[in-house]
Amino acid sequence: MKMSTSLLGSLSCMWLLMAMVATAQNTPVLDTTGQPLQRGLEYYIKPAITDNGGRFTLINRNNSCPFYVGQENVSGPEGLPVTFAPFNEEENVVRESSDFKISFSAATICIQSTTWKLGERDEETQRRLILTGNDERFGNYFRIDRQSEGIYFFHWCPTEACPICRFDCTTTSVGALVENGKRLLALDGSVLPVVFERA
Numbered sequence: 001m002k003m004s005t006s007l008l009g010s011l012s013c014m015w016l017l018m019a020m021v022a023t024a025q026n027t028p029v030l031d032t033t034g035q036p037l038q039r040g041l042e043y044y045i046k047p048a049i050t051d052n053g054g055r056f057t058l059i060n061r062n063n064s065c066p067f068y069v070g071q072e073n074v075s076g077p078e079g080l081p082v083t084f085a086p087f088n089e090e091e092n093v094v095r096e097s098s099d100f101k102i103s104f105s106a107a108t109i110c111i112q113s114t115t116w117k118l119g120e121r122d123e124e125t126q127r128r129l130i131l132t133g134n135d136e137r138f139g140n141y142f143r144i145d146r147q148s149e150g151i152y153f154f155h156w157c158p159t160e161a162c163p164i165c166r167f168d169c170t171t172t173s174v175g176a177l178v179e180n181g182k183r184l185l186a187l188d189g190s191v192l193p194v195v196f197e198r199a
Contacts, residue, residue, distance in 0.1 A: 055079020065110035
């Protein structure tokens with residue numbers, strides 16, 4: 001009897017944990033008006049904290065292609081809108097802790113995709129910068145998690161796009177890296193809290 005009570009308790013805990021994870025994955029990401037982010041609609045991404053740079057935009061890091069993902073240096077109306085495309089093609093709402101692609105609604109002189117892509121580790125900073133372009137594997141998939149009510153952060157951990165892969169997701173939050181007066185987005189550093197504003 002003692003063993004069956006223990007087994008029942010363990011199964012109850014597992015069920016509760018699975019229910020909490022499923023609930024978290026079904027929670028929609030909300031814009032600044034409280035509406036869920038929708039596939040294909042345009043949004044501006046901006047820091048949740050003032051004086052922490054401006055809206056997200058394309059950055060010409062070294063006067064060559066590809067362009068990098070970054071921020072305007074100051075808060076203001078500048079910046080480029082983005083669209084989201086959830087990994088699950090039947091899903092039209094962007095949900096917390098779910099994989100999706102992000103693309104700027106813009107064209108560049110590089111004649112390539114403006115979809116975000118995880119880059120290689122930068123030799124000087126040892127951080128992985130986010131640039132633009134297509135990735136044949138999983139480098140285009142990012143996630144959003146909630147930091148507090150209406151405030152979110154990005155990270156890279158495409159376990160939905162590749163459930164059998166073993167990614168090290170411990171230091172994959174997206175933050176800012178200032179380089180030569182330009183605010184670039186990169187992993188492996190501090191987290192940049194953001195909000196989403198409908199364009």
